Amino acid sequence: MPEYDITVSLHPVDYLIIAAYIIALIVIGFRFARSKLEDTEDYLLASRTLTLPGFVATLVSTWYGGILGVGEFSYQYGFSNWIVFGVPYYIFAGFFALFLAKKVRESNLFTIPDRLYEYYDRKTGLIGAFFTFLMVSPAPYILMLAVMLNLLFGWSMLPAILLGTLFSIAYVYFGGFRSVIRTDYLQFGLMFSGFIIIVVIAATNYGGLAFLRESLPEDHLTWHGGNSIQYLLVWFFIAVWTLIDPGFHQRCYGAKSGRVAKNGILISIGFWAIFDFLTTATGLYARAILPEIPPMMSYPVLAETLLPPVLKGLFYVGIIAVIMSTIDSFSFLSAVTIGRDFIWRIAGNPNEDRSSFYSRIGLVITGIVAIIMVIAIPSVIDLWYTIGTLFIPALIYPLLGTYFGKRVITPNGAFLISVAGFVTSAGWYTAGMLNKSGGWPQYPLGLEPLYPGLIIGGILYVVNWFLAPTENSI
Numbered sequence: 001m002p003e004y005d006i007t008v009s010l011h012p013v014d015y016l017i018i019a020a021y022i023i024a025l026i027v028i029g030f031r032f033a034r035s036k037l038e039d040t041e042d043y044l045l046a047s048r049t050l051t052l053p054g055f056v057a058t059l060v061s062t063w064y065g066g067i068l069g070v071g072e073f074s075y076q077y078g079f080s081n082w083i084v085f086g087v088p089y090y091i092f093a094g095f096f097a098l099f100l101a102k103k104v105r106e107s108n109l110f111t112i113p114d115r116l117y118e119y120y121d122r123k124t125g126l127i128g129a130f131f132t133f134l135m136v137s138p139a140p141y142i143l144m145l146a147v148m149l150n151l152l153f154g155w156s157m158l159p160a161i162l163l164g165t166l167f168s169i170a171y172v173y174f175g176g177f178r179s180v181i182r183t184d185y186l187q188f189g190l191m192f193s194g195f196i197i198i199v200v201i202a203a204t205n206y207g208g209l210a211f212l213r214e215s216l217p218e219d220h221l222t223w224h225g226g227n228s229i230q231y232l233l234v235w236f237f238i239a240v241w242t243l244i245d246p247g248f249h250q251r252c253y254g255a256k257s258g259r260v261a262k263n264g265i266l267i268s269i270g271f272w273a274i275f276d277f278l279t280t281a282t283g284l285y286a287r288a289i290l291p292e293i294p295p296m297m298s299y300p301v302l303a304e305t306l307l308p309p310v311l312k313g314l315f316y317v318g319i320i321a322v323i324m325s326t327i328d329s330f331s332f333l334s335a336v337t338i339g340r341d342f343i344w345r346i347a348g349n350p351n352e353d354r355s356s357f358y359s360r361i362g363l364v365i366t367g368i369v370a371i372i373m374v375i376a377i378p379s380v381i382d383l384w385y386t387i388g389t390l391f392i393p394a395l396i397y398p399l400l401g402t403y404f405g406k407r408v409i410t411p412n413g414a415f416l417i418s419v420a421g422f423v424t425s426a427g428w429y430t431a432g433m434l435n436k437s438g439g440w441p442q443y444p445l446g447l448e449p450l451y452p453g454l455i456i457g458g459i460l461y462v463v464n465w466f467l468a469p470t471e472n473s474i
Contacts, residue, residue: 008151008304014313018152021317024186025324029171029179043176043356044110044336045254050181055264058184058329059251060271061191063089065141065326066384067279067319068148068296074283075298077227078220081283084232086276088239090269096243097265102258103403104249112249112399113341119402121411122345127418128395129341135391136246136337138330138366139373140383142168145323146374151300152316161374165367168327169335173363176356177254180329187325194318195278198299201306202285215288234448238388244395246333331366338362389429393421393453397461413464417457425453 041047050058064070074081109115112132117125145168146160155163171179212221219226242248248265255261286298293301303315339359347358373383398414409417428449432441443449 008300010152010312010316011309013309014316017310017313017317018320021190021320025183026171028182028186029175029328031175031179031182040110040340040353040356042178044340044359045250046177046181048254049256050251050254050260051256052260052264052267054181054185055251055255055260056267056271057188058181058325059247059264059268060275061184061187061322061325062247062329063268063272063326064191064275064279064322065138065330066144067322068144068299069140069384070279071283071286071297071299072295074280075287075293075295077225078216078222078284078287079280080223080225080227080232081280082276083223083225084235086273086280088236089242090273092239092242093248093265093269093272096248097262097269100243100403101252101261101265104252105255105258105261108253110253111336111341112244112246112395113337115402116398116414117341117345119408120398120414124398124411124415124418125341125345127415128398129337129345131391131394131418131422132246132341133334133337133366135241135244135387135395136330136333137370137373137387138165138168138327138334139370140387141323141327141330142370143374143383145320145327147296148300148316148320148323151297161371164327165371168324169331169363169367172328172332172335173360177250177332180332183328184325187321190314190318190321191325192275192278192318194315194321195275195282197311197318198303198307198315199278199281199285201311202282202289202302205306206285206289212284212288216284217287220284220287230446230448234385234389234450237450237454238385238392240396241388241392244392244399246337247329250333250336331363331370332359334366334370335359335362338365386429389448389450389453390422390425392450393425393457394418395421396454397421397457401461401465409461409464409468413460413468417460417464420460421453421457424456425449428452 039047070081070085073084077084107115107118109118111129113125113129116128142161142165145164146157149155149160149164150157171183175182217226224232251264252258252261255264282302283298286293286302290298290301290305299319300316303312307315336355336359339357339362340355343358343361344352344355347354395418398409398418401409401414426449428443428447429441432443432449435442
């Protein structure tokens with residue numbers, strides 16, 4: 001488990017700012033512990049009353065939990081951070097808004113596995129629930145929170161992971177989706193404030209684009225950042241994640257209307273573009289000013305170099321807010337998947353309101369599994385890559401197939417496609433990891449494992465599509 005030997009110097013007022021943030025989060029989060037938690041629709045979707053401001057605040061803040069990973073990538077590869085973690089997601093989010101958002105809301109369901117259960121059958125829903133659970137693991141974000149706790153307070157990584165996990169899921173356990181939404185209002189404002197502060201200070205002290213051109217490696221201001229086309233394309237296809245992202249679906253299910261869901265995503269794209277500018281610029285300044293530091297620590301070390309007391313505390317709160325907004329949301333999504341789509345379904349309990357009770361059990365399981373994943377893969381970028389590579393091929397075709405076209409694949413076909421996509425990518429990934437050269441996996445045929453999973457799943461989908469009867473889509 002990596003620990004970072006970086007000195008952080010905080011003024012007492014900075015600690016007060018961090019403490020005030022934590023207290024505010026607890027007060028806001030636990031305020032909704034009084035809501036009707038035995039009402040499944042209220043606990044899981046806030047009674048489907050999510051308005052446009054709430055939709056935007058919760059979607060924008062949740063999407064950026066990997067803030068230290070973004071700093072790591074932008075420090076190493078420069079402007080290509082925007083190409084890898086920005087542009088592809090805008091494209092797929094726009095597609096989701098225009099062609100999926102209203103359909104998802106009108107389905108009046110609760111989760112992605114609900115859709116698979118309804119459209120196909122029990123086994124497809126169960127396997128979809130398994131993949132969804134792992135895809136929305138909060139593990140990468142718990143790792144980042146632990147790194148911040150280690151950095152700010154000197155805690156060793158294992159206790160930081162345990163305490164960070166416990167705190168992150170406590171108020172969600174009691175308050176459900178309402179707690180997630182209300183705390184995200186706070187996180188939204190803090191994340192933008194923190195990064196605006198550091199970009200303005202850096203530009204004021206060192207200059208703008210001319211300084212960056214003079215101080216950065218040549219590739220850092222190119223679109224590719226020195227990476228291969230195949231590597232960048234893998235990240236582009238990983239952005240397909242957006243179309244099957246449980247967070248997008250959950251917020252659409254919880255929106256007051258399909259119009260709110262559609263417009264909320266389109267507006268969110270604009271805020272994401274602004275935040276991507278801020279985070280990429282921060283990474284570029286970190287590399288230009290501090291060329292030899294651990295990449296994952298680029299944002300905190302830059303803050304130590306540039307920011308005075310108060311502003312430093314606000315910046316650190318901004319980073320923590322980005323991370324926390326994603327941990328609570330992903331933990332809740334993962335817990336709902338376990339509680340509703342596994343335990344409740346398998347138990348065969350006809351009382352749907354019991355699924356909120358089972359979701360609380362799911363929160364505990366989620367925390368345990370996430371801790372194990374963090375210990376096994378202690379890298380944010382590697383966690384993102386692994387999760388996206390393995391589970392996108394498993395879900396993309398069966399799920400999107402439920403929303404488009406009149407001809408549908410059979411339940412057995414959907415199950416086969418899902419399993420085959422996962423097994424192919426997992427096998428390819430394992431083969432590469434077992435055959436490393438210079439520390440890098442050597443994948444069969446030189447193909448990144450996402451591609452064969454998508455190819456095999458796509459071929460099976462087309463074959464099943466031609467063989468399946470024509471029916472009206474649900």
